[in-house]
Amino acid sequence: MAEHQDETRAAYDGVVDLYASLFANRLETQPFARNMIGTFAELVRGTGNPRAADVGCGPGHLTAMLHELGLDAFGLDLSPGMIDHARRAHPTVRFDEARMEALPVEDGALGGVLAHYSMIHTPHAELPALLAEQARVLAPGGLLLVSFFATDGPEPIRFDHKVTPAYSWPVDLLAELLTGAGLAPFARLLHDPASERGFLDAHLLARLR
Numbered sequence: 001m002a003e004h005q006d007e008t009r010a011a012y013d014g015v016v017d018l019y020a021s022l023f024a025n026r027l028e029t030q031p032f033a034r035n036m037i038g039t040f041a042e043l044v045r046g047t048g049n050p051r052a053a054d055v056g057c058g059p060g061h062l063t064a065m066l067h068e069l070g071l072d073a074f075g076l077d078l079s080p081g082m083i084d085h086a087r088r089a090h091p092t093v094r095f096d097e098a099r100m101e102a103l104p105v106e107d108g109a110l111g112g113v114l115a116h117y118s119m120i121h122t123p124h125a126e127l128p129a130l131l132a133e134q135a136r137v138l139a140p141g142g143l144l145l146v147s148f149f150a151t152d153g154p155e156p157i158r159f160d161h162k163v164t165p166a167y168s169w170p171v172d173l174l175a176e177l178l179t180g181a182g183l184a185p186f187a188r189l190l191h192d193p194a195s196e197r198g199f200l201d202a203h204l205l206a207r208l209r
């Protein structure tokens with residue numbers, strides 16, 4: 001495992017209860033993100049394959065939401081503390097410790113992958129392989145929704161996220177990388193930040209070609 005992943009795991013393990021108390025109900029005040037996830041779930045259901053992974057699921061609230069939206073969803077996270085919390089908070093939902101870079105999922109198995117602010121700690125150079133791994137587990141026509149911090153500038157920006165260093169990316173750059181991974185980006189939503197960092201909040205929807 002890369003050193004930065006060790007750091008990310010240790011950082012999230014150290015803030016499980018605080019993170020859950022701040023974010024587990026956050027979407028109640030975030031209609032854009034909530035509705036993008038609703039759209040994602042509807043499109044995944046439309047593929048006829050409701051099996052979906054919430055990668056970097058954290059405390060598991062979005063995995064549970066995907067269930068409520070009719071998906072056969074499970075959560076994966078590299079932080080054992082987050083997985084422990086998610087299992088206790090949502091005992092009927094499946095959660096496993098895993099890295100997004102090596103998903104414990106067979107090729108072409110899923111109708112959808114949700115990555116809600118979970119790729120934000122990945123250095124830009126590692127994104128092509130990370131996106132290819134998400135594409136590997138999707139069935140043809142399967143959906144990937146990536147939510148992240150966006151910058152208007154031409155280059156990714158590394159910043160001091162409260163938990164551990166993170167990146168904001170130009171949306172077009174992420175769209176190009178998705179295309180390079182065999183996915184077709186077809187919808188994007190940008191909105192003024194709910195965070196205090198000043199980056200745009202971005203949601204990109206892509207479909208496996």
Ligand SMILES: C[S@@+](CC[C@H](N)C(=O)[O-])C[C@H]1O[C@@H](n2cnc3c(N)ncnc32)[C@H](O)[C@@H]1O
Nearest residue numbers: 012056057058077078079098099100116117118
């Ligand atoms: C900002 S939190 C987002 C959690 C949740 N998706 C949400 O929206 O509240 C980032 C999560 O991604 C997980 N994560 C970061 N890098 C990961 C990786 N390489 N593989 C799996 N999980 C990862 C972290 O442990 C953390 O729980």
